[in-house]
Amino acid sequence: MARQKVPPTQALTLTIDDQTVTAKPGQTVMDVASEHGIDIPHLCYLDGLSIWGACRLCVVEVEGQRRLFSACSTEVAEGMVVSTDSPRLRHYRKVIVEMLFAERNHICAVCVSNGHCELQAMAQRLGVDHIHIPYLNPQLSVDSSHDRFRLDHHRCIVCTRCVRVCAEVEGASTKGMAGRGIMARIINDLNEPWGDSQTCTSCGKCVHVCPTGALVEKGTAAAEMQKRRQFLPYLTVMRDNNHD
Amino acid sequence: MNTETLEEMAAKERAAASEIPVRLNVCASTSCLSRGADELTKTLNKQLRTAKQTKQCKVRSVGCMGLCAKGPMVEIECPAKPADDPESRQLLRGVTVEDADELLEHAMSGRKFERLDWPTDTPFFTRQHRIVLENSGLIDPERIEDYIARGGYAGLVKALTEYTPSQVIDEVARSGLRGRGGGGFPTGIKWATVAKSDGDRKYVICNADEGDPGAFMDRSVLDSDPHRVLEGMITAGYAVGASHAYIYVRGEYPLAILRLKRAINQAKRIGVLGTNLCDTPFAFDVEIRLGAGAFVCGEETALIASIEGRRGTPRPRPPYPASYGLWGKPTLINNVETFANIPWIMRHGGDALAAIGTERSKGTKVFALAGTIVNNGLIEVPMGITLREIVEEIGEGVPDGKAFKAVQTGGPSGGCIPAEHLDMPVDYESLVKAGSIMGSGGMVVMDETSNMVDVARFFMEFCKDESCGKCIPCRVGTSVMLDLLEKLCKKEAAPRDLELLKELCDVVRSTSLCGLGQTAPNPVLSTLRYFEDEYESALQPADEHGYALPVLQHT
Amino acid sequence: MTDASPTPTDAGPKKVTVATVWLDGCSGCHMSFLDIDERLIDLAQHIELVYSPIVDVKHPPAGTNLGLIEGAISNEEDAHKARMMREACGFLISLGDCAVTGNVPSMRNVFELGTVIDRAFRETADLQPQTPTVGVPPLLPKVMPVHEVVPVDLHLPGCPPPADAIYEVLSELIAGRTPDPLRLSRFGR
Numbered sequence: 001m002a003r004q005k006v007p008p009t010q011a012l013t014l015t016i017d018d019q020t021v022t023a024k025p026g027q028t029v030m031d032v033a034s035e036h037g038i039d040i041p042h043l044c045y046l047d048g049l050s051i052w053g054a055c056r057l058c059v060v061e062v063e064g065q066r067r068l069f070s071a072c073s074t075e076v077a078e079g080m081v082v083s084t085d086s087p088r089l090r091h092y093r094k095v096i097v098e099m100l101f102a103e104r105n106h107i108c109a110v111c112v113s114n115g116h117c118e119l120q121a122m123a124q125r126l127g128v129d130h131i132h133i134p135y136l137n138p139q140l141s142v143d144s145s146h147d148r149f150r151l152d153h154h155r156c157i158v159c160t161r162c163v164r165v166c167a168e169v170e171g172a173s174t175k176g177m178a179g180r181g182i183m184a185r186i187i188n189d190l191n192e193p194w195g196d197s198q199t200c201t202s203c204g205k206c207v208h209v210c211p212t213g214a215l216v217e218k219g220t221a222a223a224e225m226q227k228r229r230q231f232l233p234y235l236t237v238m239r240d241n242n243h244d
Numbered sequence: 245m246n247t248e249t250l251e252e253m254a255a256k257e258r259a260a261a262s263e264i265p266v267r268l269n270v271c272a273s274t275s276c277l278s279r280g281a282d283e284l285t286k287t288l289n290k291q292l293r294t295a296k297q298t299k300q301c302k303v304r305s306v307g308c309m310g311l312c313a314k315g316p317m318v319e320i321e322c323p324a325k326p327a328d329d330p331e332s333r334q335l336l337r338g339v340t341v342e343d344a345d346e347l348l349e350h351a352m353s354g355r356k357f358e359r360l361d362w363p364t365d366t367p368f369f370t371r372q373h374r375i376v377l378e379n380s381g382l383i384d385p386e387r388i389e390d391y392i393a394r395g396g397y398a399g400l401v402k403a404l405t406e407y408t409p410s411q412v413i414d415e416v417a418r419s420g421l422r423g424r425g426g427g428g429f430p431t432g433i434k435w436a437t438v439a440k441s442d443g444d445r446k447y448v449i450c451n452a453d454e455g456d457p458g459a460f461m462d463r464s465v466l467d468s469d470p471h472r473v474l475e476g477m478i479t480a481g482y483a484v485g486a487s488h489a490y491i492y493v494r495g496e497y498p499l500a501i502l503r504l505k506r507a508i509n510q511a512k513r514i515g516v517l518g519t520n521l522c523d524t525p526f527a528f529d530v531e532i533r534l535g536a537g538a539f540v541c542g543e544e545t546a547l548i549a550s551i552e553g554r555r556g557t558p559r560p561r562p563p564y565p566a567s568y569g570l571w572g573k574p575t576l577i578n579n580v581e582t583f584a585n586i587p588w589i590m591r592h593g594g595d596a597l598a599a600i601g602t603e604r605s606k607g608t609k610v611f612a613l614a615g616t617i618v619n620n621g622l623i624e625v626p627m628g629i630t631l632r633e634i635v636e637e638i639g640e641g642v643p644d645g646k647a648f649k650a651v652q653t654g655g656p657s658g659g660c661i662p663a664e665h666l667d668m669p670v671d672y673e674s675l676v677k678a679g680s681i682m683g684s685g686g687m688v689v690m691d692e693t694s695n696m697v698d699v700a701r702f703f704m705e706f707c708k709d710e711s712c713g714k715c716i717p718c719r720v721g722t723s724v725m726l727d728l729l730e731k732l733c734k735k736e737a738a739p740r741d742l743e744l745l746k747e748l749c750d751v752v753r754s755t756s757l758c759g760l761g762q763t764a765p766n767p768v769l770s771t772l773r774y775f776e777d778e779y780e781s782a783l784q785p786a787d788e789h790g791y792a793l794p795v796l797q798h799t
Numbered sequence: 800m801t802d803a804s805p806t807p808t809d810a811g812p813k814k815v816t817v818a819t820v821w822l823d824g825c826s827g828c829h830m831s832f833l834d835i836d837e838r839l840i841d842l843a844q845h846i847e848l849v850y851s852p853i854v855d856v857k858h859p860p861a862g863t864n865l866g867l868i869e870g871a872i873s874n875e876e877d878a879h880k881a882r883m884m885r886e887a888c889g890f891l892i893s894l895g896d897c898a899v900t901g902n903v904p905s906m907r908n909v910f911e912l913g914t915v916i917d918r919a920f921r922e923t924a925d926l927q928p929q930t931p932t933v934g935v936p937p938l939l940p941k942v943m944p945v946h947e948v949v950p951v952d953l954h955l956p957g958c959p960p961p962a963d964a965i966y967e968v969l970s971e972l973i974a975g976r977t978p979d980p981l982r983l984s985r986f987g988r
Contacts, residue, residue, distance in 0.1 A: 053560035054715045056755045067762075068754060073560035095751045099720035107906060108987025109896055109958035115987070124985040130899050130946055130954040133724055133744065137908035137941065158713065177555055177713075180538070182723040184713025789950040794882060 014080040029071040029082055030058060040084050041093055041126065043100075043118060043211055044159040045072040048232035050168055052160055057093050057122070060084045068092075094126050095133075102133040103182070104140065105154040106212070112225040113213030119157060120212075136182075143188070145195030148218055149207050151186065156214035158184050162206035169235060174200040186214075205231075245515040245522050247401050250392060253514075257393035262323045264302045266351050269319040270339075271381065272305035273467040274460075274499050276315035280340060284316055287344045301351060307468020309381035310372075312460075313620030314338055314362065319381070320351045336360040367637040368619050373600065373626045375608050376584040380468040380622075385503050388510035391471040397516050399590030400475045404482060404522040412483040413439060416586065418594030420606030425451055425542075425579030426657065426683045427759075428605075428672040434576065437566040438484040441574035446486035449570065449577045450477050451547060452493040452500070455539040456655025457706060458614040459686030462580035464622050465610070466493070466500035469584070470507035474530060476583030478516065479590060481528045484576050489528065492547050494535040504532055539656075539710035543758045544569075544577045546712065557714040558758035579684065581610055601627030605671035609682070615652075615689035618643050625670070632666040635689060646691040650774070654683025656703045656710075657763030659770025660696065679770040681763070696775040697782055701729040703767035711760065718761030721752035725768065732782045739783055740790030746772070815973050817867065818850035818859035819894075820884055822877040823904040823942065824870030826852070827959040828895035832867075834962035842966070845973045850887075859887035865972065866890070868951075871897040871904040872943045876936035885949035890972070894965070896958040896986060898945045903958075905942040912940050957984035964988075 012023045016033050023032040028051070033040050044055040051073045059068040063081035071084065083089075100106070100119060108114050122128075140153035158177075163186065166175040174197050178187045188194040207215045208229045216225045261267070270276075270285045288303045309317045314337040325332035331354075339347060339360055350357035374380070383390035391397070403412050417432025438446060450473060454462040466473060477489050493501050508530055511517035519527040533551050540546045541556040548570050550556035569575025585607060589597050597607045605627040611634065613621055618640035625634060635641065635651060642648045650660040659680035661668070668674050672682050690699065708722040728745045731737040749765035756762045772779060784792040821829060829852065835842065850859035859866065866888030872878050885891055896902035907915045916938070921928040945951055955968055964983035971978035 051560075052714075054757060056715050056717055056757065059755055070560050070757075074562065092751055092755050095747070096716050096755060099716050099724070101900070102724065103716075103720045105906070105909060106986075107900075107902060108985075109902055110906075111987065120986055124981050127981060129956055129981055130893065130944065130951070132946065133720075133748075134727065134947070135901065135905070135908065135941075136720075136723060136727075137905070139909040157716075158719070179713065180540075181708055181711035181713045182719055184719065791949060794878070 012076055012078045014076050014078065014082065016082045017084055023076045025075070027076050029060060029069070029074050029076055029080075029084075032076055033071060033082075033084060038084055040071045041122060042072060043122060043157060044161065046161050046164075046209055046229075046232065048169070048236040049161060049164040049209070052164065055157075055159060056096055059089065059092065061086060061089065090126070094128055097123050097126055097128050098131045098133050100157050101128070101131045102135050104136075104138060104156065110222055111155060111213040112216050112220040112222055113155070113227075114223040116223070116226045117213060118211035138182075143194050144218070145193035146197075146200070146202070146218075147195065148202060149194065149204065150216050150218050151188070151194055152214050152216070153185060154214075155212045156186055157212055158186065159211060160186070161209040161211065162186060162215055165205045165209045165232070169232065170201060170203050170205050172199050172201050172203075175206055245397075245401060246405065247398070250397060250401055253389065254393045254395070257389045261393070264300070265322060265324055266301040267321040267323060268301065268303045268347070268351060269306040269321055269381070270303060271307070271309050271315060271317040272385070273308035273312075273464060274497075275312040276308075276317055277499070279315045281316035283341050284318070284339060284344065287341045288348065291344060291348055295348075297348075297352065301348070304384050305386070306383060307380040307385050308377075308464045308622055309335070310377075310623060311337060311362070311368065311619060311621045316340070317362075317381075318347065320347075320357070322354070331356075333364070335362045335364050337362040366640075367633075368621075368623070368640070371629075371633060371638050372624050373608050374624050375588045375597070375600075376465060376472075376581055376610050377468070377622070377624045378588065379472065380464065383469065385468050385470055386506050388471055388507065388514060391469070395591060396471055396587070397475055399587040400479050400516060401522055403479050403590050404524055404526060409439065409483045409485060412479060412590070415594040416483070416589060419585075419589045419597035420594075420601070420604075421582065421585055421589065421597060422605065422672065423579060424581035424585070424609065424684065426654065426681060428682055431578065431582055434566060434578070435480065435483050437564075438486075438574050438576040441567045443574040445488070445571075445573045446484055447570045447573055447575040448477055448481045448484065448486045448489035449544075449547065449551070449575060450489065450491040450583055451542060451544065451577055451579045452491055452497070453535045453539075453542040453547060454494065454497075454580070454684060455542050455710075456657075456684055456686040457703075458612060458652075458688045459655055459684055460612045461610040461622065461685040463497050463500055464612075465580050465584050466497065466504060470500070470503045471511065472584045472587055473580055474504075474507055474511055474517065476578075476586035477530060478511075478521070478528050479586050480576055480578065480583065482526055484574075486576065487527050487529065489530045490533050490551055490570070491530060492533045492535055492541070492551060495537060501532060501534065508532070538712070539706075540712045540758070540760050543760060546758070547577070548575065555712075557712045558760075560757060581685070602669060602671045604673060605682075609670065609685060611685045611687045613639050613687050613689070615687075616642050616646065616691040616694075617689040627671050628669045630667050630669055631661060634670065634687070635666065639689065642689065642691045646693065649690050649692050649694055650696070650699075652680075652688040652690065652699065652767075653686065654681035654766070655686045656706045657681060657759065657766055658683045658686075659766050660690070660699060660774065661770075662774040679773050680766070695733075696771040696778045697729065697732050700768045700771045701726065701733050704729050704764070707760065707764040711764075715755075715757035715761060717752045718756045718758075718764060721748050721756070721761070722764050724748060725752070725765070729768070732779060735782050735784065737783055738786045738790055738792035740786075742779060742783065743790060814847040815845055815865055816849045816860070816863045817846045817865045817969075818863045818884060818888055819848070819852070819867040819869065820850070820859075820880055821852045822868060822870030822880060822898070822945075823873035824895065824897040824902075826869070828869040828897075828957075828965075829853075831895075831957075831959035831962050832965050835966045836962070838966055842969065846969070859884055861887050863888045864890065865892070865969075867892045867894045868898045868945050869894045871901045872939065872945060872948050873904050874936040874938045878939065878948050881945055881948045890952045891945075891949070892953045892955055892968070893945045893951045894955055895960055896956055899954045899956045900986060901942050901944050905944075908941050912938060953978070953980060955980040955984060956986045957988040958986075960984045961988060 042058040053073040058071040061083040143151040163175040318339040421431040546558040565575040
């Protein structure tokens with residue numbers, strides 16, 4: 001979904017967590033909240049990539065509505081009253097993060113991203129001190145066929161940031177998805193070894209937008225893999241400007 | 245095309261029909277075909293040719309007659325006799341190739357065929373109210389002339405020549421029709437929203453991706469009366485200002501696809517599909533898109549993604565398809581049965597539909613009656629009828645002297661309703677209040693031998709398999725809930741497992757991205773509500789914290 | 800299985816009795832406990848270690864105030880000891896990632912137990928390629944965190960939890976307050 005361009009003069013007024021704030025039409029609840037220093041938890045959302053709305057961590061309550069709305073995908077409206085934090089939301093977010101830990105084999109102690117992992121940090125932030133959901137312990141594969149990078153499905157949370165950055169920023173569309181439900185997996189091309197890919201430009205953007213240790217540079221030991229993604233908002237802003 | 249030519253065609257067709265003394269209407273819908281209806285038709289035709297009686301008796305392939313489990317169904321019809329004469333029609337069930345000689349003998353002599361007779365004065369027929377299925381079993385679905393002879397396309401021609409688009413919408417709104425795909429959103433409001441949405445192109449989509457286990461309403465409508473759906477779609481296109489439409493049919497319905505293709509070609513031939521319809525500037529085109537067997541593609545945003553050639557996964561709403569749909573354009577998505585109501589509404593007026601049903605649920609609903617019930621099949625009943633009337637009168641109850649236990653409505657998104665709620669009226673609100681939903685119309689009856697925990701497990705397995713994997717609560721939640729339900733079924737679960745199951749039901753229902761995940765816990769919640777004792781009795785002995793007491797395995 | 804509670808040796812304020820146990824883990828959490836360094840002397844004024852790998856007592860005494868479990872539940876003995884701790888201790892802490900999540904020991908969970916045993920004791924053995932049965936408890940099909948076997952009152956993650964985190968959790972509990980274990984530690988720390 002592309003952001004709509006609107007005349008800068010229009011302004012909306014809404015309430016987020018008891019703060020009265022102004023916003024431009026077309027902005028999302030996530031945008032406006034972060035402008036006002038409210039950091040709504042999220043994992044699949046990444047500034048500079050298209051909206052995916054899948055991790056459900058950014059769900060917020062909107063007054064007068066029974067269901068919850070994902071802040072990343074919901075546009076603001078005049079008079080909207082949003083609550084980004086409540087015991088109920090905290091509970092849901094906690095369980096969702098626990099689900100991710102239960103789904104695959106996240107062994108933080110031996111992970112190259114230990115200490116630089118968004119999932120790990122999110123667990124700490126949301127107070128996830130243990131996983132009360134039984135671990136699923138799936139047997140997964142690791143693709144080390146690429147010269148420089150590695151894809152480790154044990155550590156993937158299927159946020160699809162890599163798929164989106166590869167298609168939307170790099171333009172290669174090497175990364176894709178296969179399988180459905182609990183069998184959903186990130187794939188390269190038509191489910192081929194990454195090293196055999198004819199489309200991959202080895203740009204490494206997928207590695208650096210990956211929130212966990214699922215996509216990493218080879219040759220890193222435990223806790224050594226730090227991601228650099230400052231390039232992304234810069235790239236997208238510059239491209240937007242060139243379009244104007 | 246105009247009203248006169250249409251009436252001319254209808255009159256011609258009716259006159260041709262009355263010239264034949266006897267017609268044998270053989271059901272050519274999916275379930276009867278699977279029981280050999282096709283072979284029967286061929287045999288009957290061959291014998292008529294051999295006996296040189298093709299002028300006296302004609303074999304027709306017609307749509308579903310409703311009693312699917314008793315097929316193949318055949319009706320002996322004498323068009324020459326007046327329609328109100330009870331002897332003008334006789335319904336036969338379970339007719340096989342071996343019965344062909346006997347059947348022809350009775351048909352030609354006019355004697356009643358007692359052996360295979362199936363009385364039509366039973367509640368199964370008399371309690372039904374047929375609007376969507378008004379032509380089903382009476383017309384040959386592969387002949388547009390048959391459809392026209394029964395008033396087909398008259399509503400469309402009337403809409404195009406006498407109504408403005410907004411008058412059509414008013415008519416639909418006045419009918420009180422609500423979406424028959426499960427959501428129950430008022431159709432008139434949806435049409436008005438799309439009509440008002442600004443877009444240089446608009447689309448109409450017919451959702452025929454029927455996927456609930458045990459549901460076959462849409463398939464039957466498409467098998468039996470495909471033109472009806474087309475007519476509804478064209479009318480909708482005129483009303484909302486769209487010129488292009490898609491029918492998204494699941495690939496598992498080859499017969500429906502074939503008949504739709506034929507129907508589209510026939511409609512183009514007579515000029516109700518194409519350009520300058522009814523001498524107006526209105527142009528409309530319909531294309532078929534096949535689903536590849538993913539239940540989630542019945543969710544509207546996933547369906548749109550699939551038509552666009554992308555992975556069939558839903559996206560968060562808003563924006564709704566009415567403003568941002570196919571290719572980012574305003575799009576009207578309705579279900580097969582919703583569209584199939586439109587021709588009747590245009591012919592008889594919105595008020596006529598609003599006169600049927602309850603305060604907030606108008607018209608009729610088609611249900612696929614399945615499970616342990618005497619009359620398995622397809623029925624159409626007025627809204628507000630009680631579940632007891634459906635199960636005990638129309639369905640004639642549970643067979644083999646067993647006791648009724650529950651009826652499951654709404655498929656994997658629905659719930660189980662126990663015997664004590666059988667007197668509840670069938671309408672959108674009452675079903676939700678009872679912990680289920682109207683859904684698309686699947687109705688599975690269960691007898692006393694059914695284990696409700698196992699029923700919940702079955703539906704959870706379905707949801708887990710059909711989850712697209714996009715959002716975390718549905719992807720992981722359905723998997724974990726299935727594990728817990730399997731543990732319960734094996735009697736290996738502890739009380740804390742049941743607590744976790746309840747907790748996950750809440751999280752998955754509240755946080756999932758689309759309807760599939762949001763409703764996936766419903767079968768568990770409704771069985772917990774009415775049959776919690778079955779869950780409790782499946783639990784292992786435990787300590788006060790809900791942990792199972794240790795069992796010494798090695799001594 | 801209950802030994803008499805050791806009587807306090809001095810007449811000071813009543814000490815908090817503490818039991819620790821080492822299940823399937825590397826003992827790193829116990830090492831980290833010792834890394835509290837000189838603050839141990841201070842801590843010793845308040846606690847009495849009644850059962851531990853470094854205390855020669857066979858069972859935690861009934862009525863022990865605080866229990867700390869290091870390590871995951873990998874075999875029947877682990878499960879038995881966890882239940883024994885739960886029974887004896889008023890307040891039970893999962894100490895470290897193995898106890899909290901299963902951690903490294905649980906990495907075998909993606910394989911069938913038989914495959915793991917064959918790999919470890921038969922395929923890679925030079926001498927006597929046999930599954931050991933004498934003197935060792937049978938492995939469980941899956942390695943589990945402690946809270947899958949007994950209820951746990953507090954989870955202190957970390958591999959190992961930093962000494963500061965252990966010290967804070969203990970001193971807060973001794974002071975009768977509820978500690979926030981995630982303030983100083985997290986998974987994998």
